[in-house]
Amino acid sequence: MSGSRELAPELERLVTARLPQARGIEGLRRLSGGASQETWSFDALTGADPIPLILRRRPGGLSGPSESGMALELPTEAKLLELAAKLGVPVPEVRLVLSPDDGLGSGYVMQRLLGETIPRRILRDDAFAEARPKLARQCGEILARIHAAPADALPELPVAAAPEQIAQYRALYDAYDHPHPVFDLALRWLEDRAREPERIAWVHGDFRNGNLLVDADGVRGVLDWELSHRGDPMEDLGWICVNSWRFGAIDHPVGGFGSREELFAGYEAAGGGAVDPERVRYWEVLGTLKWGIMCMTMYAIYKSGGDTSVERAAIGRRSSETEIDLLELLEA
């Protein structure tokens, strides 16, 4: 892990060389990070207003272990952001991509958008009272645009529809060797109903409240593209409905802010095609199970010494929330 004192002069050199208006940088601070990946906020100083920016990088250049094993290389993420922008999806603008010669590892610099990403604030603050009723429909429209990406416009991405993901998560669950009868029930249900998707499309993979930047007009940016893959587009419509991502607002299935009807109407209006609600429900079940097994993964990382924070340890106790959600879905 690096400190801002080491990074600042290197980053300043890079930014002033590659961004025409930039004369220096200030305000460099680390936003978050795991052991291998870093996210930094800073401003580029110009003759006029400073430019708010974000640096995402992997100092070592190579990818490290990730929670799902499917996280993308950062230069690929940058390409996806550029493609998303071309498709009319609201995303931060990529300003530069690191090359190995820059000596900063792999990664990219993008625009830092103004808005809110904390789910409970999006759901409760007065600032978003007018935006909230529009969000579910906007999410549907945005997903239709992502799913419409032509296959030949995409960089190399892993392919994972339902059969692959069920097998992957069953293998993880078995490896952890802790009995969850409700997970076994859900896995049987999913395997018994597994079908190949109607079509293969670009799937965001983590499209949910928590990864959306919202302002007074609605969705201003879609973030966290690192789990992008090719697969069943209904996956994205199901994931945003998983109860954990409603942040307490259980009666608003889409992100805690809207209805499935609004989501599907936005999707269809933006050219996404007719939505099969049963197929979306299937992905809500699979998404709920995945999140439950991801909680087991986070505990396993804690246990192996990979991350010793109390937060990492305690998330293991969140898998029970997915068990009640699965029982409700399977018994309905």
Next chain:
Amino acid sequence: MYDPPSAAELVAAVRAFLEEHAMPALEGRAAFHARVASNALGIVERQLRLSPEHEASELGRLRELLGRDGTLEELNRELCRRIRSGELSLETPGLGSHLRATTLAKLAVDQPRYSGYRRARERG
């Protein structure tokens, strides 16, 4: 036999320290982690209080459902095996209600404020 304070009292004392003294003095990431730590102690406090009753009930239901005896871990593994093989499913009388009762007991310890838990309790 151990002397007072009880394990529960020790947990409560540490939790009170976190809430009243540590958290107000911390900022940013450390304050967030102190909140997570306090919540984790809440789980420990509820588990200490509720687990004897929960485990006894779960064991009774598992013995009846599976028609055999064993430890909680052994019987849970057996239950998983029979669900995986298809021998037991939601069509099996008693499985759904057992899983629901067990899950609600877990949530009463892990996260009694979870929306899914509260909704399931309201419905009865």
